[in-house]
Amino acid sequence: MNNDFTFFIPTKILFGPGKVRELASMTMPGKKALVVISAGKSMRANGYLDTVLDGLQQAGAETVVFDKILPNPVSEHVAEGAQLARSEGCDFVVGLGGGSSIDSAKSIAVMAVNPGEYWDYINGGTGGGKPVENGALPVVAIPTTAGTGTEADPWTVITNTKTQEKVGFGLIPETFPVFSIVDPELMATVPPRLTAFQGMDAFFHAAEGYIATCSQPASDAFALESMRLINEYLPRAVKDGSDMEARSALAWASTQSGLVESTSSCTSEHSMEHALSAFHPDLPHGAGLILLSTAYFSFMAEKKPERFPAMARAMGVNVDALPANQQATAFVPALKRLIENIGLADMTLEEYGIDKSEAPALADNAMTAMGFLFTLDPYTLSRDEVITIFENSFSK
Structure with missing residues (x-):
């Protein structure tokens, strides 16, 4: 701590x-x-x-x-x-x-x-x-x-x-x-797809704030509860926008993610998404984060696994029943299930006009325009590793 x-x-x-x-x-x-x-x-x-x-x-x-x-x-x-x-x-x-x-x-x-x-x-x-x-x-x-x-x-x-x-x-x-x-x-009037994008933006504020090196007890509490609420209620709000219990839970989750931003910080995933949507302004911020997320968090979980079991637990995974060597990697499958449950599993960077060849330029932009966030990562990414994460975010 x-x-x-x-x-x-x-x-x-x-x-x-x-x-x-x-x-x-x-x-x-x-x-x-x-x-x-x-x-x-x-x-x-x-x-x-x-x-x-x-x-x-x-x-x-x-x-x-x-x-x-x-x-x-x-x-x-x-x-x-x-x-x-x-x-x-x-x-x-x-x-x-x-x-x-x-x-x-x-x-x-x-x-x-x-x-x-x-x-x-x-x-x-x-x-x-x-x-x-x-x-x-x-x-x-x-x-x-x-x-x-x-x-x-x-x-x-x-x-x-x-x-x-x-x-x-x-x-x-x-x-x-x-x-x-x-x-x-x-x-209550936000359309389903935008509800999904926005909810996942809040989710990644929380997830990034939890793994950031400047996290603290208050931000940890806010982050884990925000992730838990979004995992449980975002699929409901996407399915039925008039579900006021779900809307209220998501509103509080989002506000908690803002409190995470005030007591911890985003990490380089946000720098990388900002590069994407700076180059391609039609890309919604939440969509860009979703499309980067599995490659980004898979990489971070491999390099710095310590905080990932608690994140998986917040998403309802029975982490304690897993072998020790699988507890950190359980977060990414849970994240993929959430993305599938909100109907965005088939989304691609290519559909927003983004090409894999842009990865080096995107990496350079991310590491300069908002390079400070890279200093708060639990693992220090090299330029080549940032390029790899971008490339791994494209559809296979």
Whole structure:
């Protein structure tokens, strides 16, 4: 156990079906909100945007809507949203929607009060690494998906389309949400395939956070319980999106994965996926993680098996009944069963237009743009090994 750690999560979390209705009676962190949503139709079509705007107005806050965020959010929209926040005099930012909208809200909150370009402040790749001198506007998070856990961590992931770099960033404590409303009722309309992608994103935040060298007792507890809940309830939510017990379990699993992100970290699997979706923006983040996962975790389980029996146990495997030499390897078959149970076993990288010949370039991007995560792996990967994991992720 890591007995040298920091535990700090300043976000107030309101959790439960119907909790979004409490927005109207809450104290806002400002007087005028920039409400950040995706460029899609779901926030308006499902009435979620109107519900949040009404709640904010009842709480005494004026509102302005910015509705251009892409599934893989880009720095151009961070700049545009920040300019809108400044010109409209917004003094806090609300992220409503999936991880892309909430991540963008955090980045917009930074750039609304700091000069220059967003990439000036990024640590990694071609980022300028400049100190953020003016902090950020307060952020409120209202997720409508169970996936990223960004409502419970300070991190944001944005793509630089010019350099094809997708890099994480955050300020502690400024980009932690002031408060987050996690209402599973807002997640009931997510289609089955997206439910599966998002749930597995949360799963891998937990799994990676558990094997990361910076894991700690709190992150371990959050991670194992998140994996257990996703293994049990994600197939149910994919089968029946109106199953509120399953939706609630997944919402909490996702929030716990955000708590893992706040107390531990992702590992290089996320660096590798960010390379994939930076090169191929149409690839959903959760899909990319799924497609890398069996090759990645098979490799890690072989090289550093110590933590894998507990992960298999969290997924319902009777690890103690297995021979000692099979306990670490039991996690990957359990992972494959979960992927099959959510209907994604036949998915391939090729169907997203990705070619095996790209593996070296993907490896180079992963190891530079978000190279820091490689330092938190339980086993230090070489470039050739990263290339091998990419190649092994393609269909045979």
